[in-house]
Amino acid sequence: MSVKDQSKPHAQAGREDWGPEVEELRFRRAEARALGGAAAVAKHHERGRLTIRERVERLVDANSFQEVGTLTGQGRYEGTRLTGVTPAPYVMGLASIDGRPVAVGGEDFTIRGGSSWSGDRKKGGQGGFVEDLAASYCIPLVNLIDGAGGSVTSINRRGHAVFPGVHGFERSVELLGKVPVVCAVLGSAAGGPAGRAILSHWSVMVDGTSQVFAAGPPVVERSLGQKISKEDLGGPQIAVDVAGTIDNRVASEDACFAEIRRFLSYMPANVWELPPQVPSADSADRRDEELLSLVPKDRRRPYNMKKLIGHVVDRNSFFEFQPTFGKALITGLARMNGKVVGVVGNNPMIYGGAMDVKAARKQVRFVEMCDCFHIPLIFFVDVPGFMVGKDAESAGTLREGMRAVFVGLQATVPMYTVVVRKCYGMAGMGTTDKNGLDFKIAWPSAEWGSLPIEGGVAAAFRREIESAPDAKAREQEIEARLRAVASPFRTAEAFGVEEIIDPRETRPYLCRFIDAAQARLKTTLGPKAKYGVRP
């Protein structure tokens, strides 16, 4: 297919004939829609992946995609006659998700594997129009990543080596403080695209068809002599479950798009707005009977913290972040009487809820995100402290844990500390709102202190225990004595904890205060200044 020579004379005056130009536009648009051609598209489908145009179509509201830069690409000419166009390997534009505008873009893998393209202006990738659009209009950005990043072949094409950062991440960094950024890894992402996936508020990848790494298997083999498959190097079982590089994993691309839509449903368009409220079908006054018997009286027995969270928040509203990483901590967005909240819960099923390095990293990331978007936080606390032992010390638990404490203290959103069971030490401190209302609500099962009694007695009463005829009996006797005094009701007498509630009252109690905090949230809208040096 081609476009006719446009050199014919003007049609009659007053009825200008723009037919050839309109035909050329139609032809060029058709070329853009064809992506890398039927064969390349078929091969892409065989790999179990959708094209970028199919992805955008399935992600956004029907017929809402308004493309920008459709004609960008490399024209092919015979003389002055256009014979075809190879589109730039990036598709982007403005679309709507649940009726709200978003900037969306992604690499077209069917053209040179979605690698970078040199035009007058970048469409997307690192920087480019799509990021400018999100920043300029203050709307969320969705990156559908399916590109391998830079290639040494670009040296040939340009005639020089590009300095790192010539197409940098500066806009991506700016966006993280302004608008929600979602990254989906939908193929093998290495180098720049992999880095960009991390520069997001929430990221997701697809089982079986996506991997993410700083460098792929050929580079690893050349550098370290290690032969490893791309799945073993950067599949979700590494990137999501072990490393936490990407937040969530899903079984299919369609599930991925559904999760992106769900994530965005909790988010404001930008940091100058509050998250959208929805009418709640779940009564704010609901007292949940299940909560009363959920925590075992035997302190050695754990319980299901996710179930507990599910019984408190609006029914089916809990959207979990990083469910397979740092499992000693549970994080996610939810709604309380229709208002968005961030939920952080210690998981007693993993190390009794002790904060290890991964849990600390998870808490830091989540608390920062909620603070950035003015989302109040509820902590469901059952933490015996930082994780102990040589492995934990070697991993840097103390530094990462203190970073979680630091970030919590810098955050300015309202926080609610619901002490379900243990709240000890510095990790416990990291669940409180010391610079805000410092509002601590406890269940009767709660206990707290600098460190758990059973660990602390042996150290603090060592001489007394060692000099006793029956050391073990003396230790137990001291423990029992201290435990009686450590009742949460005694702390409540001193107003050292603001309230002790029947577990069944948790939802109505929290809903009252979260509703009341909405006016105050409006007073602190806008970007949050960052200062100081994180430990």
Add this chain to the structure above:
Amino acid sequence: MAEIEARTDVTGAVWKIVTQVGQRVEAGDTIMIIESMKMEIPVISEEGGVIQKFLVEEKTPVSEGQVVAVLTP
């Protein structure tokens, strides 16, 4: 037939094995209990299956991610 590996989420020591070889368990059932951080942490079967063998005994120290039992669907 593909085997299902049951792994412990935590480092600790096997406290109690609460199932037997040949026993059928469903997803969510407790196979054994690990003592860690003074807590009794269950090893929960992620899928239903029949226990073929245990790779640990009571009091065996275990590490995070270690396979402790093998099941068949």
